[in-house]
Structure formats: C-alpha cells, structure tokens
Amino acid sequence: MSDPTSRPVPFRGGGFAHxxxxxxxxxxxxxxxxxWEWGTRTGVISNIALPAPSEVxxxxxxxxxxxxxxxxxxxxxxxxxxxxxxGTMAGIxxxxxxxxxxxxxxxxxxxxSALFPxxxxxxxxxxxxxxxxxxxxxxxxxxxxxFFPTVIATIGGVDAVDRNLIRMAQAFNIPYTRIVRDVILxxxxxxxxxxxxxxASIAMVLLVAAEMIGAEFGVxxxxxMAGALFAIDQLIAGVVILSVTGxxxxxxxxxxxxxxxxxxx
Amino acid sequence: xxxALEAVSxxxxxxxxxxxxDLQVMEGEIVCxxxxxxxxxxxxxxxxxxxxxxSQGDVLLKxxxxxxVLNPLTYVFQDFALLxxxxxxxxxxxxxxxxxxxxxxxxxIVADVLLRTNLSDFKGAWPRQLSGGMRQRVGxxxxxxxxxxxxxxxxxxSALDSQTRELLMDDLVELWTxxxxxxxYVTHNLAEATRLGHKIVLLTGRPGCVRSVTNIDIPxxxxxxxxAALEDIRQDIWEQMREQAARADRxxxxx
Numbered sequence: 001m002s003d004p005t006s007r008p009v010p011f012r013g014g015g016f017a018h019x020x021x022x023x024x025x026x027x028x029x030x031x032x033x034x035x036w037e038w039g040t041r042t043g044v045i046s047n048i049a050l051p052a053p054s055e056v057x058x059x060x061x062x063x064x065x066x067x068x069x070x071x072x073x074x075x076x077x078x079x080x081x082x083x084x085x086x087g088t089m090a091g092i093x094x095x096x097x098x099x100x101x102x103x104x105x106x107x108x109x110x111x112x113s114a115l116f117p118x119x120x121x122x123x124x125x126x127x128x129x130x131x132x133x134x135x136x137x138x139x140x141x142x143x144x145x146x147f148f149p150t151v152i153a154t155i156g157g158v159d160a161v162d163r164n165l166i167r168m169a170q171a172f173n174i175p176y177t178r179i180v181r182d183v184i185l186x187x188x189x190x191x192x193x194x195x196x197x198x199x200a201s202i203a204m205v206l207l208v209a210a211e212m213i214g215a216e217f218g219v220x221x222x223x224x225m226a227g228a229l230f231a232i233d234q235l236i237a238g239v240v241i242l243s244v245t246g247x248x249x250x251x252x253x254x255x256x257x258x259x260x261x262x263x264x265x
Numbered sequence: 266x267x268x269a270l271e272a273v274s275x276x277x278x279x280x281x282x283x284x285x286x287d288l289q290v291m292e293g294e295i296v297c298x299x300x301x302x303x304x305x306x307x308x309x310x311x312x313x314x315x316x317x318x319x320s321q322g323d324v325l326l327k328x329x330x331x332x333x334v335l336n337p338l339t340y341v342f343q344d345f346a347l348l349x350x351x352x353x354x355x356x357x358x359x360x361x362x363x364x365x366x367x368x369x370x371x372x373x374i375v376a377d378v379l380l381r382t383n384l385s386d387f388k389g390a391w392p393r394q395l396s397g398g399m400r401q402r403v404g405x406x407x408x409x410x411x412x413x414x415x416x417x418x419x420x421x422x423s424a425l426d427s428q429t430r431e432l433l434m435d436d437l438v439e440l441w442t443x444x445x446x447x448x449x450y451v452t453h454n455l456a457e458a459t460r461l462g463h464k465i466v467l468l469t470g471r472p473g474c475v476r477s478v479t480n481i482d483i484p485x486x487x488x489x490x491x492x493a494a495l496e497d498i499r500q501d502i503w504e505q506m507r508e509q510a511a512r513a514d515r516x517x518x519x520x
Contacts, residue, residue: 162346164342164344164346165346165348167316168342168346169359170316171314171339171340172336172339172360173336174359174360174362175363178363182348186348187350189350261350263349263350263351263391264393
C-alpha cells in the first residue's frame with residue numbers, strides 16, 4: 001500500500017446539483033423592501049417616481065377599510081373565473097375531439113394553429129364591438145385567450161398517451177367511450193394541467209387589459225385610474241394585489257396537480 | 266378451445282413479414298414461437314389476438330367456449346401495459362368494469378387473482394413503486410381476472426433481469442400446473458421456450474415462415490431438474506437459428 005505512485009482518483013463529479021438555501025428568498029425580498037424604503041426616505045429615489053413601501057401599505061389598508069379592495073378584487077375574480085373556466089372547458093373538449101378523430105384533426109387543427117399565435121389583446125376592440133363594452137367583451141377576451149393554449153396542450157396530451165396502453169385496452173375489449181374516459185383522459189391530464197398553468201397566467205394578462213377599457217370596477221380599472229390620477233402608491237398597491245392573486249392561482253393549480261397526479265411520484 | 270392459424274401471410278406495404286404460417290394451439294398446450302428478430306413474431310401474435318387482420322389466410326377459434334370466460338384471447342405484454350395512474354387492484358378492475366358483474370363479484374375476482382399471483386400485499390401500490398417482476402405479475406393477474414381460454418404472451422419476460430425471469434417462469438409453471446391453460450408464447454429466449462413450451466415453433470427470418478416444430482414431452486414441473494435433455498433441444502434449435510440470427514443482426518432497420 002506504500003506504493004509512492006499511488007494517489008486518489010481526482011473527483012470530477014461535483015457541481016450542477018442544486019440544494020435549497022433556506023431563507024435566501026426572504027432575505028432578498030426584505031433587503032429590496034428595506035433598500036426601497038431607505039431610498040425614498042433619504043431622497044435617493046424620487047417620491048414622485050416611486051412612493052415608499054410604507055405608503056403602498058397605507059394605500060392598501062385604505063382600500064381594505066373602504067371595502068373597495070373586495071369590490072375591485074371580487075369583480076376581477078368573477079371575470080377571471082368565468083372567462084378562464086369557459087375557455088379551458090371548451091378548449092379541453094375541442095382538444096380531445098381533435099386529438100381523437102381524424103376528420104376534426106384534418107379540418108380544425110390548421111385553423112387552431114392559425115388562430116393560436118394572434119395576441120388576443122388585438123381582438124379586444126373587436127370583442128367590444130361584438131359583445132358590448134360591458135362584461136361580455138371582457139369574458140370573451142379571457143375565454144378566447146385561454147381556449148387556444150388549452151386546445152394545443154390537450155391535443156399534445158392526447159397524442160402523448162402511450163399507444164401500447166390503448167392497444168392493451170382494446171385487447172381486453174374495453175369499449176371506446178371507456179377507453180377515452182379511463183385511458184386517454186387520465187393519460188392526457190399532466191399536459192392538460194400544465195396547459196392550465198399557462199392559460200391561467202394568460203387570463204391574468206387579458207383580465208387587466210380588458211379592465212382597462214370601459215370598466216368601473218376591477219383591479220385593472222383601479223390601476224388605470226390610479227395611473228391617470230398619478231397616485232403611484234395606489235397603482236403599486238394594485239400591482240401587489242395582482243401579484244398575490246397570481247401566486248394564489250398558481251398555488252391552487254399546484255394543489256390540484258398534487259392531488260390528480262399523485263401517481264407520478 | 267383451440268386457436269389455429271391457417272396459411273397466414275401478412276404484408277406491411279411491400280414488406281412481407283409472414284409467409285404461409287400454419288400453427289395450432291391445442292387445449293392446455295403452451296406453444297412457444299421463437300425466431301430471429303424481425304421474423305414477425307410480434308405480428309403473428311397481434312394477428313392471433315385480432316389486433317390486426319392478416320393479408321391472407323385465416324385465424325380461427327375452434328370448439329365451444331367454456332362458461333365464465335370474459336375475454337377468450339388475452340394478452341400479456343412485454344412492457345406490462347399497466348395504467349400508471351391506477352393502483353394494482355384498480356388496474357385489474359379496469360378490465361372487469363365493462364362486464365356485467367356486481368361490485369362484490371368484481372372484488373372477489375380481484376382478491377382471487379391477487380392471491381394467486383402473491384400480490385395481495387401490493388393491491389394499493391402504484392405501478393411505479395413496483396419492480397419489473399412485480400409489474401409483470403400484475404399483468405398476469407390482470408389476464409387471470411378475465412379467465413382467458415388462450416393466453417397470448419408477447420415476450421412477457423424480456424424486460425426483466427435474468428433472476429426475476431427465473432422466478433416468474435417458476436410462477437407460470439406453477440399456475441399452469443394448478444390449472445392448465447393454453448398459450449401462444451412469443452419469445453427470443455430459447456431458455457424460456459424450452460422451459461415453458463410443450464411445442465416450440467421456430468420461424469425463419471423475414472418473411473417469417475415455420476422452419477421447424479419441436480415437441481418437448483417432459484412435464485413442465487420436471488423441467489427445472491432435467492437440464493441436460495433441455496440443453497440438447499436448445500442446442501439443436503440454436504443451430505437451426507444461428508445463421509438466420511446472424512443475418513438479422515446485420516440487417517438495416519426498415520421500420
């Protein structure tokens with residue numbers, strides 16, 4: 001063992017592996033807030049351009065006290081839920097139909113592919129003409145915007161279902177509708193859920209855009225109004241509400257995924 | 266019930282994969298089909314189970330169906346084909362759900378087949394939690410649940426390591442010894458074929474046609490102990506296969 005030429009094999013496998021660092025995110029968040037507060041108080045940051053976080057908090061608590069937070073937020077949530085639900089449900093249905101049958105696939109897939117890349121905000125004025133300045137145009141924009149990504153995700157999910165599983169089901173004489181229900185839909189579910197994640201964030205964007213045209217209430221309308229009045233503290237309060245709402249929506253979808261996709265690990 | 270392939274030929278476009286194959290599976294008989302890769306073994310099995318239709322020739326069932334059979338021709342797949350989002354018992358229920366059975370009849374069948382495949386402790390497990398051998402046991406349990414008359418086994422042990430393969434072969438021999446079943450068993454593994462087959466059908470390379478049929482008279486449950494006699498049969502079949510297998514190995518893939 002005392003061979004002078006013997007030496008350990010150099011270790012080369014390190015790096016490229018992540019480990020969670022506790023508290024790092026909280027630290028960054030607090031640091032930015034404190035720096036921001038300090039900057040505005042000392043005048044490094046102009047109070048006109050950016051009010052202090054404490055002023056934003058005041059604006060938020062005003063919103064809560066007057067009950068306007070609930071008014072704006074609930075109005076927005078109804079639009080978001082209504083538009084997103086109808087858009088994704090229709091999207092899943094059409095996606096499954098295109099995924100399953102040759103005729104709809106040949107006939108509709110090119111159409112969907114052509115409409116998918118249009119930024120739906122561009123259609124907002126058109127929807128205002130079609131569905132009126134009220135709720136109709138807002139719901140239609142969100143529904144239309146979430147419909148296409150859902151269709152594309154669902155088709156992908158249906159296509160990705162293992163053909164061997166379908167052949168297995170056929171070999172056991174399982175009827176067509178049951179194969180769709182018990183094999184194809186659950187197999188497409190991971191793709192459908194990740195499509196929902198994407199369509200939920202698209203819905204948020206479209207919600208705010210739609211509320212900037214002819215809306216009295218809603219977080220988007222609130223932000224627009226605050227901007228028009230140069231009330232930057234209220235404007236940022238509105239952005240905070242949107243951020244928290246977006247995080248909550250993502251969390252809810254995460255919980256649904258956890259439940260529905262427990263089989264994946 | 267018997268399964269008979271009569272003068273079956275099959276083409277995929279220009280490519281002839283099977284040519285004039287005659288084959289019979291008698292009641293209670295395991296027929297192993299061996300041959301070099303690309304000789305149409307898997308196609309043969311798909312034709313036998315009605316998942317594809319032969320270009321020429323007939324695939325026939327002969328004789329009366331026994332009562333209580335839910336799915337006369339039942340596959341066991343090489344890749345197990347378990348639904349990953351269903352637990353072990355749910356995977357078995359899947360193939361019972363569309364039959365006219367009460368919930369208690371279904372539960373009885375599931376409990377019975379899990380017991381026969383030693384899976385009772387795993388009924389709530391997800392497929393991903395099981396080893397390859399256990400997954401194929403689920404595949405076998407699922408096949409048992411529909412009380413097949415003829416098993417169609419598509420390289421059922423090929424995805425498993427050799428120790429697990431030995432264990433599952435023992436399981437299959439035990440299942441057959443308790444209640445003899447008929448099977449068409451496709452494999453490229455001669456050890457499996459000589460261990461489980463009453464009859465070994467050797468196919469030649471593409472297009473596949475029957476080169477030879479070897480009958481083995483040693484009872485299944487005595488084969489583990491009769492190594493030498495089986496080794497001779499194995500050698501004999503391997504000699505017949507060798508040249509074809511070498512040619513198949515050098516061939517470019519067309520599919």
